Amino acid sequence: MRVSSIYVDGYRRLTSQKINFEDGTTILAGANNSGKTSLIDLLRVVLGGDGNLRAEDLSASARFDWLMSLVDAAIEGEDCFRALLEDENVFEKVPSVVVRIEVGYDPDTDDIRQFADYLMDLDSEKSSFYFEFRFSSKRDGMIAAFSGLYSDIRKAVDDCNWRSANDAEPGSSVFLVLQAKVDAALVNCSKPEVFFSDESYSNVLPMSTDKSFKRLFNFRAVKASRALDDTSDDKSGELNQRLIAVAKEDKNWEGVISKLPSRVVEAIHDLDIRKLTTDETLRSLNTVIESISSTNGAKQNDLFLDFHVTEDHAVQMIARAMQTRYLGAGVPLSEASQGLGYSNLIFLHLEAESFIRSAAQEENRYLVNLVVLEEPESHMHPQMQSAFIKHLLSRVNEIGCLQAAVTTHSSEIVRLSGIEQLRVLKSEEAGCRIVDLRKFHTEEIADKPAETQRLFSFLYAINFSDLLFADRVIMYEGDTERMYFQALIKAHEELAGLRAQYISYIHVGGAYAHIYKPLVVDTLRLKTVIITDLDYEKESNLSSFEKLKPLLSTNATLNEFFQDGKKNSPPSVADLSSAISADTGVALVPDTELAAVAFQMQPEGYARTLEEAILATLLDAPVWTSLTKKKWKTFRNESGLKFSIPREPESPTITQIVASTSNQKTDFMYSLILNSNLVEAVPPYILSALRWLDS
Template identity: 70%
Template sequence: MVESIHFRTRVELWQEQTMRVSAIYIDGYRRFKEQNIKFENEVTVLAGANNSGKTSLIDLLRVVLGGEGSLHAEDFSASDRYQWFMALVEAAIKGEEEFSDFVEHKNLLEKAPSIDVRLEVTYDPVADDIRQFADYLMDLDSAKSSFYFQFRFSVRVDRLIAACNDLYTDIEKTIADCGWTSASEINPGSSEFLVLQAKIDASLVDCSRPEVFFADENYTNILPMGTHKNLKHLFNFRAVKASRALDDINEDKSGGLNQRLIEVVKEDENWLQLLSQFPDQVVSAIHGLKIREATTDEALKSLNTVIESISSTNGSKQHDLFLDFHVTEDHAVQMIARAMQTRYLGEGVPLGEASQGLGYSNLIYLHLEAESFIRSTAQEENCYLVNLLVLEEPESHMHPQMQNAFIKHLLSRVREVGGLQVAVTTHSSEIVKSSGIEQLRVLKSEDDGCRIVDLRDFHTAEVARKSTETQRLFNFLYAINFSDLLFADKVIMYEGDTERMYIQALIRELPELSGLRSQYISYVQVGGAYAHVYKPLIVDELRLKTVIITDLDYDKASTISSVEDLKLLHSTNTTLNAFFKKKDSEADPANAKALTIGNLMEKVASTPGLAFIPGTELAAVAFQSEPEGYARTLEEAILAVQLGTDVWSSRTQEDWKNYRKISELKFSIPREPESPTIRQIVLSTSNQKTDFMYSLLLNSELLKTVPPYILSALRWLDS
């Protein structure tokens, strides 16, 4: 009874603990340069395309928080390693004296690559028991409730100086062999470069060591914590890698699920009580069945006779062999795991583990890993630690519905049990869709490394403070469109379904657009009024190269007799007005001048034939102009380009019928007037836009004549 009361109190303590990793700062590790990742109290989803840094992040956490493995030369930033190599070689090219001055310089440590990881752990000063962390409290301000830790992998200056001096002979020889007279002559791909780089890398790692500190908020005052174990022991950390050993072939005898099931239940008190009785029960059964006697009689009787005969020949006395049985709880667990089989009941008969696909095996595996970790966090020694579980790419082998079910169950389970944090890395749109935008951190692979986009910060700045109506609009638009954006290389925004059909066909068919076929293009349907809503996320935050293909849009009922008449009309396109509308003055930015078609034409750059959105070179808008006969829709533009005329020029009914027959395009010809214009043809075909587009796409010759604004948009995106 006393034991059960103690367990209940411990569980309550565990569930009330709110100690969390709130932020991790990383600098100098692989592609991470001065990046800060904020973690949610419950589940954080780290989304990114392949090679964006997700696995690198987990590898680092395994070393720093899990104490697993060590750091190597490849873990230093590649750019830092290259700069270090070039600095050494450049100094050596100048001569031994210059090299010695470089090595002895007081700023040598600042030039050598290093890895810096900083952790902020927050706690509730009222509810949390911080006994394990109390020795590392640097700031005594009662208004603050965080601990700060630093992990550093850097060189020792005395060892680095000695190593550099030892390297000088090798560097000098390579310079002489290659004939380098300046650093600009060095070819990073040459065999000489690679051999010397390997030697410099090896010396760098040999001179480096891990160090851990606790610090104040600004990391200006730091004190050593002793060994790395002292930091590791503050965390109960587990990482489940993406390379999980799963199999769905009949020869699979691993019984992997059995092992996971044992892991889940082994901390349960009922299980422990039953397990403690197991060894005695087994030994009793062995004696009861006379297994010992039978084994001794059959197996050892003749062996002891042989031993006795041998011992008589050399004068030494040998003792008889006998069998005994020693069964421990570890033996019991091994026996149970080997004997137990995880089975599925299908069509009324039992089926083995291999009968289920990899998706189900992965789902069950991950569930058991999570449950095992959750139970471990309730152990008394873990109640006072930060409990962090990391799952790498749980979507492996799962179809979208299964991914959705898993992440929703995980979110619900973590919220239900409390006392732990979970981080999930993913490149699954389905998992992104099932997560709240505040939970998402996006890892963006860019030329200068990996950049972290914090969508909680974005949501707070761009959505949460807006009006209720604006928030509803943002949330709706992002819910239906934004998951693919997180993994995209580039973005095309378009108005309607026929535009997308046409754009995709052009990218597929035109040789000059082949570069776009190898990139991940996210297509975002925005109508004619909502493209500007996406700019803060897509262009400003994610920094994706984006083209918006929209319509010129002006009053179609207006009487137009010349281009000059057209230029005086006002644009009715909300997107164009939002991006390009003129302001009367900086003092009164809300008072905007009406945007005319003439104003818009002035925005179009002759090269590349697009209008760039003010304030960025990453986003441009494409719309119809003179080459498309001043059309106001895609269909008008296509006909205008195919016929080489403007949209208000008329043709006889007979001419239209002949053109329809020759071109095999599907469009309607109105009865009135006798000589309809392109605009009147398109208006008459407004309910058959999809049929018109299909007939166009099925004619490969017609696809060769493309409205210039569309082609300019796709060429620029591909550049």
């Protein structure tokens, strides 16, 4: 039995989002505040029965819109307000939470005895159960709850002279008070319910209690805020507790622990502890009690001590007496002697192992066993993250009777996970969007030729993990270019906004940028700029733009995006020039506003490389401009740039200077970055690209 998918609507920032789960381990990756914790909190309530939903768990935008509807109705009068509440379609506006869970099973191997009562679809080709959890209001309770708020809302309308809900000022004290009252009414008139259903969720039947639903799941969630401490006064003994939890899942535990209470009592008797406590402590006390009782004629019995030791007492005694120690340099060290990362690794291993043993227990074999680990990378350096996730993936696959879900913002964990396992949580203006990379892999990669698949695998292996947490993407051709862009963003005043963004840099060479578009732009919807070179056919007599215009592009990326559709041929330099926007200085990739391409043109002297563009910008001349060797030496001394001057010809062009410096590109770039001319030397196409990315 396994969770196939979970659909969530109306919970915090999760609106109409579906998560497909793997049979083994599913990795839920996302940046901070992308919705990972929200999802786990919801699962704790729905599957784990941990707590109840609150007003804050309902969609903030839905709560705001509902209040606006109430205010607009109240402005029209009490009859209109009442009509809103009694409208048969009103529940489309009232905030609620809906969670749909599909539980799949293997008809040949799975025992469905616990689920059999909830089988709605008798189609032999289908092998799933469907459940729906709702947190919503009922008509009578909703009308009663909100009818009582009319006078409060109307008073606010009159006091503030609102003529429509748009006049209300969100964040004002009046508005906040109304929102709090509406939220309280929402929670008071809403209740959780669970149904079992058919595949379409059009035919639903209530389950007897929500507990009946939760009994179908063996669920555990391990929080990111784990109680670990590496200070010297650490007394928490968290590892002790986890060690005992793992041991309790062992089949021999009950047999051993059941013997301990009687053994403890025997030890107490053997050591004459009862005699000592009775003789020394209670003798005088009983004398006092006897004296008091004689004064009021009441007979009091003597006190005596007995010992009652249960299994719970025994476990508590073991936990308090046991110490987790490390052996270092031949001497025992305390639990607090190790760093948080090491303790966290052990803690998570014990949590996972405890759950694995629990899933193997007879009573849980017929349930859905799901463990969720929140941000296991906390306190761990990359090597530890790698060791843990490899072990977890291997262990879950080995056991086979449970599922695991891991939330993370670790590039290392993403890198070690298969693309099919990844679900990416993206924080967007409309809320949280979940990207299923198994679906992407199936649709974009799986049916491609073997050679293309190998190319995808290689490209994504080296660049992929960083993308999932990025705000913006820069695709570039060479390593020296990345050095330049990073230094420029750090130094240029106009690019301060980019310094607050997480930028993923992807080395795509000159021919592979378009391969990333389906993932980066179409699927992840990341704003992306591709900074590439104006590669064109070589022309020995090139000396003007007129001669350059008809030459065809040899840049695979530009050819892919701006191909001449009529001629079915690469675009000419003139075609590419016309694709550049006069407003932004970049060329938008067709059919999207999220991707743009920047390349050299007239302001950069029609350069073919970044180095040519920098020299052309500094000299304010096209790349076919020639200078005498003397002038080149003078320019080199004055600019501080490191470049070679060829022996021939006597008056080299910019293109020839760069060609002779081809083996010194890194030295050239360092000399530029460390020079005060950095900002002044920015080729316009580079600055336009970064400005557009920041917009």
